[in-house]
Amino acid sequence: MKPPSPRALAGRARTWVWDWVRSTPGTHIWLLIIGITSLVIASASEGLEQFLLHRNSSNIHELNEHPLTSLLISGFWIEKPGSFLLYAVMFELVHANVERWMGSWRWLLTVGAAHVAATLASQELVLLAIEGHRLPRSMTHVVDIGVSYGLAAAAGVLTYRLPPPWRYGYLVGVLVFFGVPLVTGATFTDFGHAIALSMGFACWPLTPAARVEEWEADAAPRTDGADDPGPPPGGPQE
Template identity: 80%
Template sequence: MARVRDWVRSSPGTHIWLLVIGITSLVIASASEGLGQFLVHRTSSNIHELNEHPLPSLLISGFWIERPGSFVLYAVLFELVHANVERWLGSGRWLLTVGGAHIAATLASQELVLLAIEGHRLPRSMTHVVDIGVSYGLAAAAGVLTYRLRPPWRYGYLCGLLVFFAVPLLTGASFTDFGHAIALVMGFAAWPLTPAAAAGELRDHDGRPTTGGDRAQPPPDPEPDPGSRQER
């Protein structure tokens, strides 16, 4: 129990977020079909809600998932991805990264929907599309986690991420796939927020640090010859 308590305390934001998602999932699961549909539409960050309630819809949409049955999967991903990233970056930088990605990906993906509606490629009913979930923040955290891994694991993980997010994007992408891609790129762009960047750490092909703690120190200056000193 002590290890579990220490783990939760080391990543409080992740576990508070997960707790809220658990509560909202229980609400959806126990609600009638009509009430459940009302809740997921009312808490969506779609075009209609962004126009009517911009800030609440952006924030609230990140605390709901459409299918409560997927909560266990998200709980596992939160522990593997979010918790590790929060422990590494610190809660403030973690929140800045995933929160910023959630907001940016939501706005960009809904702008894409709006352009498609105006171009008559999507029906106007898409202004009320369900757009809730935690996947944008999760994609950003997954991108940051790349820098936490050491070669050769980093390269395998990176290839897996790119395949996972690129295949849907290249094969009939939806606005959600577009949002995932934006969030992932924002995660990659968060390198300056990582402790490794702050320490100026680079690694060679074997994963050994080439700068930082093992940085070569310049040789000390030779002691001057006492006989050559001049008094001023």
């Protein structure tokens, strides 16, 4: 049997990549925007870079001044453009797999809700620490941008995608990755990651696995006699 030519292999690879991207549009549109904003940060002067990072943060000051836009825009920036390739790999491994499995709208609902909830909860923690004089008031302008909250939520949902026994090893790894920083000198970001991860776990009802389980439960024969039609009207028949 003649092996496929390099041109045929390249054609198959292009088809596979296109099908993958087309089946996960949200992940790749998001990644494209992050790539653009990372280029902007990388090419900006130090003063402009600091302005952009602070202006697009979802810190206490920006949440008070521009609550909706700061919540939305902060999810499209990363503080260190050099880490973009790492985020691209994580998007492909985590976000793309979850979006392809759940569907774009359920995936977006999961990561969007987690991003908003984790941001608000973590900044509320900062506010309480400032009011309790445990943090300086300058923390109201802290840089709080990035995509890690949505990524943590997707990592939580991905647990249900993996079959046993891989699921349990993955779950332990995720809990260790996010849990160790939380119990060893947690920052407000670590607290936000824990919130987002928990919301990912809580989104089990949105997954295809939950819908299959519900369908199987509905289709299973009843054992409480509800499916027994009983004797026909008029008593037993000879």
